[in-house]
Amino acid sequence: MTAEKAPAGRHYLDVWGVAKSFKGTRVMSDMNFRVERGELVSLLGPSGCGKSTLLRIIAGLLDADEGSVVLDGRDITRQPAHKRNISVVFQNYALFPHLTVAENVAFGLRARGMAKGATGAPVADALALVRMTEFADRPIAALSGGQQQRVAVARALVVGPDLLLLDEPFSALDRKLRETMQVELKSLLLDRGITAIFVTHDQEEAMGVSDRIAVMNAGRIEQFADPSTLYSRPASPFVMDFVGLSTRLEAVSKGRDGDLTVFDTAYGKVRAQENIPAGTRALVGVRPELVKPGEGENRIATTLADVMVLGSKTVLHGGAGEVDRILCELPGIRSGMARGDKVELGWAVGDTLVYGMAS
Ligand SMILES: Nc1ncnc2c1ncn2[C@@H]1O[C@H](COP(=O)(O)OP(=O)(O)OP(=O)(O)O)[C@@H](O)[C@H]1O
Ligand SMILES: [Mg+2]
Structure with a gap:
């Protein structure tokens, strides 16, 4: 992404020029990341790329070495976490095991000075929202993972945060429950117009819950776009590989033929619209559901290395190895x-x- 510097405060959340080192090792430099009011945004990327670091800097749990964080026109860069009105749901939920469900949810309100007698109504509202009303008096230890996850969300929402940050909130849940929680949380946030940032390394989760996804790699954002743009027009080979599957062919440009560029690949000639000068090495990709047996202008003859019947789809694997494999779905x-x-x-x-x- 280009690092154009906007005047701070034009966006609901405006992170700009942020840099961070740990013990002399740079893990993030000139990070620019902007979120609009009411958006659901995901940070997607492999382990160690800096997702949690960025989230912690936004939350105020970690100080940036350089740059600013502006929320709704307020420069919060130097503000301590508890003054930012930002709620965080952590991967392990960070609930208090010795307190009940209701006491956990009331905790943030109490910490903000609300009298004990006054917390009843907002706590009941928050528990109703996550459908945990009947569990109010249970100790945390007597809840399933999915129920704990709901309590963590209720606790984050009860304070009426200006921004909700979720760091891999579903990673401890099994796949079915995870999908249910994704749908529930998304509709809850949309209904209430809450601006939220999810951290995940699961691309389907990111695609399913977000308006926009920032794909991160080694402390940088490689592309920040809506799910369909990200999938159909990935800005780099990294994004193409990280978001969905695709065929990848190593290629060399042979120059223009009319409106198209011709490429040499291990499977013969392939044509594309992009103008790539003759002699340049390139990577050619195509999404598997766009590949059809016996159809299309670009044709490749291959031997099937595998046929996977997955129920809703059948995947054909042509060629061999990571590079130069052909996928057809x-x-x-x-x-x-x-x-x-x-x-x-x-x-x-x-x-x-x-x-x-x-080259
Ligand atoms: N307190 C710390 N001290 C030293 N290095 C750290 C510290 N916290 C993070 N790092 C390093 O910073 C980089 C980014 O870490 P971060 O936790 O942000 O990654 P992540 O994208 O959240 O990964 P994961 O998906 O595994 O949670 C990593 O190289 C990590 O080792
Ligand atoms: Mg992390």
Whole structure:
């Protein structure tokens, strides 16, 4: 992403020029990240890329070495965490095990000086929101993972935060429960117009819950876009690989042929619209559901290395290895194809993704 510097405060959350080192090692430099009011945004990236670090800097749990954090026009860079009115849901929920559900939810209100007698109504509202009313008097230790997760969300929401930060809130849950919680939390946040940032390294979770996704790599944002743009027009090979699957072919440009550039690959010639000068090395990609047997302007003859029947789809693997594998995803169950079959797989020129590589 370009590091253009906007005047602080034009966006609801405006993180700009943030840098952070740990013991002399730079993990983030010139981070620019902006979120609009009411948006649900995800930070997506591999382990160690700096997602939690960015979240902690926004929350005030970690000081940035350089740069600013502005929330709703207020410069909060030097403000302590408890003054920011930002709630955080941590991966392990960080609930107090010796307190009941209701006491946990009331905690933030009490910490802000609300009298004990006054917390009843807001706590009941927050518990109703996450459908945990009947568990109010239970100790935390007597709850399932999903129930604890709901309590953590209730505790974060009860204070009426200006911003909600969630650091891998679903990672301890099994897949089914995770999907249920994603849907519930998303509709709850949308209904209440709460601005939220999720940290996740699960691309499906990010696609499912967010208006926009910031894909991070090694302390930088590689692309910040809505899910469909991110998937259909990934800005870099890293984003293409991290968000969804794709065929990747190593290629060399042979120059223009009319409106198209011709590339040499291990499977023969492939054409694309991008203008890449002759002699330049490139990576050519295509999403698997855009690849069809026996169709399309770009054709590749291959032997099937695997046929995976996954129920809702069947995935054909052509070629071998990480680089130069060809993936074709067909809807539903496809019988009649097997490992070892020779097939011709093709796709449209316009669906071809191309990344020129510095040589
Ligand atoms: N307190 C610390 N001291 C030293 N290094 C740290 C500290 N906290 C984070 N780091 C380093 O900073 C980098 C970013 O860490 P961070 O926790 O932000 O990653 P992450 O994207 O949240 O990863 P994960 O998906 O594993 O949670 C990593 O290289 C990590 O080792
Ligand atoms: Mg983390």
